[in-house]
């Protein structure tokens with residue numbers, strides 16, 4: 001597959017690359033947190049255009065990759081129940097559980113449906129009053145308003161056969177977990193633009209202060225990414241650590257108040273397990289007690305055996321930036337997008353799949 | 368799956384006695400439903416960034432066209448088409 005090399009604004013891309021080259025003196029590791037940004041960096045070939053002394057580390061910002069195996073197993077279990085329609089975003093269905101993926105559950109007769117939006121799942125519940133409809137509600141802050149809204153709609157319409165299986169994760173606590181790790185190699189962060197479009201940028205001030213590290217809220221197009229990298233490198237070279245916003249055309253400082261309000265109505269902050277990383281305190285959302293009728297975790301008593309992962313998958317080290325995907329011995333051999341061993345090989349936002357699809361490993365090895 | 372795609376509001380429908388504002392949004396000709404509850408001031412003709420069926424912010428026309436053009440060029444619009452496995 002070829003890179004998207006024909007940028008619409010090649011002169012801007014060239015100018016930004018030139019300015020980055022002129023600015024950078026030291027060796028810097030910059031982590032892009034969001035999987036969409038990883039995908040864009042790799043797909044557009046930007047990693048090979050940056051100067052060698054800037055290393056991009058690919059963070060844990062892919063909800064598909066960090067959803068725990070135990071939850072996939074629960075979704076599969078529910079999908080195999082006769083009375084359940086299990087609805088999910090398309091990216092989730094190939095993720096390996098400890099037994100089956102949702103796709104395999106579907107081929108074995110489970111009623112698994114891929115939807116564009118959780119709001120469609122509420123409609124399906126209305127149309128099928130004698131079935132239980134469960135939406136597999138994964139995502140970061142960007143997706144939380146939509147998942148919360150589906151519960152609000154179901155509640156408002158008195159739809160009782162709808163619930164969500166949540167695995168919501170939050171970005172700032174994950175960044176904090178990475179920074180507080182003693183072997184943390186990250187010198188600066190690109191924060192995820194669309195997450196901040198919802199939540200605003202206020203949560204990052206304490207991180208900037210505590211860890212003395214630049215954080216630049218950044219979009220996902222090539223020009224955005226290069227601008228975000230340049231803003232970060234400028235701070236690093238000047239010995240500064242500030243919160244900056246590259247993506248002002250979409251991200252307002254306060255975020256989206258209506259979205260935050262609907263999240264607060266339905267969800268509360270909880271501890272959350274991240275696949276490949278482990279438990280991170282206060283890093284996820286769970287459905288609030290007064291909406292527990294819509295919480296699939298409480299509605300169904302799912303008793304499943306303890307989940308197990310492929311022990312040779314190094315996804316945790318990849319997501320913490322300790323190794324690059326192609327340094328995993330399974331990469332491209334035992335583990336490919338068609339037969340993934342771990343979640344980062346499944347979604348195109350996962351670092352392993354991004355590298356695989358765009359042959360980055362070979363390019364890097366040949367260099 | 369964290370993508371937000373810009374589209375133009377074609378029409379608006381009020382549901383449940385006006386409590387819920389749903390719009391038909393055109394993404395380069397593909398029409399999808401989106402909730403406007405997070406951007407209540409959005410009106411017909413406005414451009415909004417839509418993520419999994421919910422508009423999360425308003426954008427201007429130029430930005431919308433620029434981002435949509437990029438996403439189309441990069442082949443990132445799969446989720447707009449009917450998903451089949």
Ligand code: SF4
Pocket residue numbers: 312313314315316318325328329330331332335336340341342343344345352
């Ligand atoms: S290449 Fe496969 S096995 Fe290795 S870390 Fe990535 S997902 Fe895991």
